[in-house]
Amino acid sequence: MPGQEPRRGLDPVRVAEVMVRPAAGRGPGRRGSGYRVGLRWVLTAAHVVRDAEGGTAGVRFEADRAAEWTAPARVILASDKADVALLEITGSVPQGVHAAATGSPSYGTLPDTDVVLPCGAMGFPRFKLREDRMRLLDDGSASQYRDSCHATGMTSVLSNRREGTLELAVTPPESDSEPDRSPWEGMSGAAVWHDGTLVGLVSAHHRADGLGRLAAVRVDRWYELLTGAELALLHENAGLPASAGRLVRFPPADTTVAVPVTLAGLHDDLPLGELAGLVTALTTLPTVRDRTTLALVLSSIDPVVAAMSPRMPALRPDLFGILRTCLSYPGTLDQLLEAIRLLEGDSAGVARMDQEAVELSRRHRRSDGRR
Structure with a gap:
């Protein structure tokens, strides 16, 4: 062979x-x-x-x-x-x-x-x-x-x-x-x-x-x-x-997708590259790809986030802006993902979103030296 x-x-x-x-x-x-x-x-x-x-x-x-x-x-x-x-x-x-x-x-x-x-x-x-x-x-x-x-x-x-x-x-x-x-x-x-x-x-x-x-x-x-x-x-x-x-x-x-984790402790100055995996996962979800349902999701969390989130014509840059805004208001990123879970239900796309959130949390803990 x-x-x-x-x-x-x-x-x-x-x-x-x-x-x-x-x-x-x-x-x-x-x-x-x-x-x-x-x-x-x-x-x-x-x-x-x-x-x-x-x-x-x-x-x-x-x-x-x-x-x-x-x-x-x-x-x-x-x-x-x-x-x-x-x-x-x-x-x-x-x-x-x-x-x-x-x-x-x-x-x-x-x-x-x-x-x-x-x-x-x-x-x-x-x-x-x-x-x-x-x-x-x-x-x-x-x-x-x-x-x-x-x-x-x-x-x-x-x-x-x-x-x-x-x-x-x-x-x-x-x-x-x-x-x-x-x-x-x-x-x-x-x-x-x-x-x-x-x-x-x-x-x-x-x-x-x-x-x-x-x-x-x-x-x-x-x-x-x-x-x-x-x-x-x-x-x-x-x-x-x-x-x-x-x-x-x-x-x-070794391969099951972990349960959702909290992202409330993430720094608000994370490089865009750290958010790329989560953004990519979000772009596959029908709830996020549809502007009407995305607006519904944003309106269900902290109104400050909905008001301040940049709204760009292209979905991917828009999501980077939304996530960066959420990082400035601790707890709102968790609220965002939970609202998406409620609308999407159980799906492979939601599982991928949660997996990317877990990986983001792990990288953050490592960078801070926490165990």
Whole structure:
């Protein structure tokens, strides 16, 4: 098995854009995402490369950056049952890629218990489609490209048990302008990470779940759904452990989200960087993203905060201003988070907010030298 580097985590230079041309008469070309798990091996979702012309696809890395490279790849494994595929890069690989570390990632399984855990994935969804006005087509129109999306959020491990997938709660796109096409189209095949460990691949966006939910096939399910020969291919080429018992495991006691803590003792001059994690978590919540409900939240706490909080057009700067104002009035930040909990109820987004609050409290205690 290729040498492993434990907890390597998401490396953006390994994130692949997978480009597929279906066999004749089987629909238009399509895009997906993937992750390079060895010098010449790329994991993606099986449905991304289904009916690929000649059993091949194109993979592109670092698009429109100095280190961009593209190569053909052949499909050597595609399991519809497990929705996982392994591609072998058949074209030349740049020397710089040869020189870099090429070991496989760590693979893991999440506890099948009542926990909510942070996760992330990087891919190329349709809502990231952009116009490049510096590159014009023959008819004078601007060419288009897909930018990357680093989707971060939480997974409620007990969701989607019947389907056998992980439910990822992530920041949704602002709109869904194409009723016949999901804005997340193209994200399939993106590797899903928890604590530096690959735990799944994005497999679907179920419209009924809303714009902020994705489903990901779990790595541990591969051992149930793949044949012995298919598992052997992944073991030899992608570094997948030979048995499920060798996957990285996360004990529930170490990963449960802590109960809410008080932030009343935080200094009012904290750098903005200290608040960034909490602000990011807040931006995923519908209560906060809606200006009307956010105003309701502010009106429910100290009126001085509602009156003095800067109201900026962009949500993220506005939230930084609100939090800094709350820090000037001890206890009001706790009031703010509690009001949000009441309106949101139990959700993966609230769990992430509470986790960021816990981490902020811990960093503050360390900086003050308290135990």
